[in-house]
Amino acid sequence: NRSFKIAPSILSADFANFGAECEAIEAQGADWVHVDVMDGHFVPNITFGPSTCAAIRPHIKTVMDVHLMIAPVDPYIDAFAKAGADVITAHVEAGPHIHRTMQAIRAAGAKAGVALNPGTPASSVEYLLDMVDLVCVMTVNPGFGGQKFIHSQVEKVRQLRAMIGDRPIHIEIDGGVDPTTAPLVAAAGADVLVAGSAVFRGGSVSNPAPYGANIKAI
Ligand code: DX5
Ligand code: ZN
Numbered sequence: 001n002r003s004f005k006i007a008p009s010i011l012s013a014d015f016a017n018f019g020a021e022c023e024a025i026e027a028q029g030a031d032w033v034h035v036d037v038m039d040g041h042f043v044p045n046i047t048f049g050p051s052t053c054a055a056i057r058p059h060i061k062t063v064m065d066v067h068l069m070i071a072p073v074d075p076y077i078d079a080f081a082k083a084g085a086d087v088i089t090a091h092v093e094a095g096p097h098i099h100r101t102m103q104a105i106r107a108a109g110a111k112a113g114v115a116l117n118p119g120t121p122a123s124s125v126e127y128l129l130d131m132v133d134l135v136c137v138m139t140v141n142p143g144f145g146g147q148k149f150i151h152s153q154v155e156k157v158r159q160l161r162a163m164i165g166d167r168p169i170h171i172e173i174d175g176g177v178d179p180t181t182a183p184l185v186a187a188a189g190a191d192v193l194v195a196g197s198a199v200f201r202g203g204s205v206s207n208p209a210p211y212g213a214n215i216k217a218i
Contacts, residue, residue, distance in 0.1 A: 004182070005031035005192045006215050007065050007172070010056075011047065011145045012196035018052070019059040020205040028212035032063040032087075034174075034194045037080075039070035042094055043143035050079035057084035067115065067174065067194075069142050070094065073101050081108035089113030089136050089172075092124050102131045113172070117141065118150050122159040129167060134192070135160055139185070140175030145196040149176025154188050161189030182218045193218065 008030045013021035022033055035053060040046040057064060066085035070076065071094040080088050088110045090101050098114065105112040113134035114125050118141060125135055137157055140147035153173075160171055172192040173185045182193055195218055203210030 002186070004186050004190060006199070006218055007032035007034040007063075007192055007194045008199040008211070008215070009034040009036055009145065009174075009194050009196035011036040012200035014205065017205050018056045022056055022059040024203075024205055024208040025199065025211050025215075026061060028208055029215045030062070030199075030211075032065045032192065033060045034196075035064060035066045035085075036196075037066060037068050037070060038143065042071040042091065043069040045143045050076065050083040053080060053083035053085060063087060065089070065113075065172075065192075065194075067113075067136065068094075074104055077101070077104050077108050077110075081105075081110045085110050087111040087113050087134055089115050089134060091115045091117065091142075092120055093117050099128060099131070102128055106131070113170075115142075115174070116156070118153055122156050122163060125160070126163065129164060129169065132169060134170040134172055135164070136172040136174050136194075137185075137190070138174050139177070139181070142175070147176055149178075149181040151184075154184050157185055157188035157190050177218065179217045 008025045038045045038047045063086045065087045073090045088105045102112045111133035115136035139153045171190045173190045174194040177195040178198040
């Protein structure tokens, strides 16, 4: 009975088998499924878009947590909401109108998340706290799985937890989460931990048991 949810990132899954991978990680104990959308512009890597999200939606029973690493964001919000995203998270750094973006996500019927790159201070979301459901603290520079956890971000999590007070807002951690770093961010106040490489390593659709063991180990 840990104090946080685990949201495996399918960035570390087999891209030819997303449906089966989502079913496997849920069967192995995933609380949410984290879906990393990258555009090769906001971040130096490209993954997939709303049509892939729509295709995997029927294979996810729990929360589909869509992390948009794209700029601009606003023209695509409706498409990701229609694809079945439960949470849509956009980056503070992705454009000049993050407040409008958060309004648009809720208007589209999804929960609104705001993400902060490692170089962005906690204060950047101060005026958004009455209109978001989740704040995502990036503990790596976004773009790739398997990077090293940036320890300076633990203090940012602590600051955000204090700023949030009793509002019902999740603090999500994304990047470098493993059995060593998870306790640090959990103690600082995070309640949703994204993990890619630490969940998927050693397993596969035909041998999913390691996913379960990896999730338990976090
Ligand atoms: C990074 C992505 C993360 C990533 C995490 O740009 O947003 O979700 O997949 O991967 P790990 O857990 O391997 O750092
Ligand atoms: Zn992510």
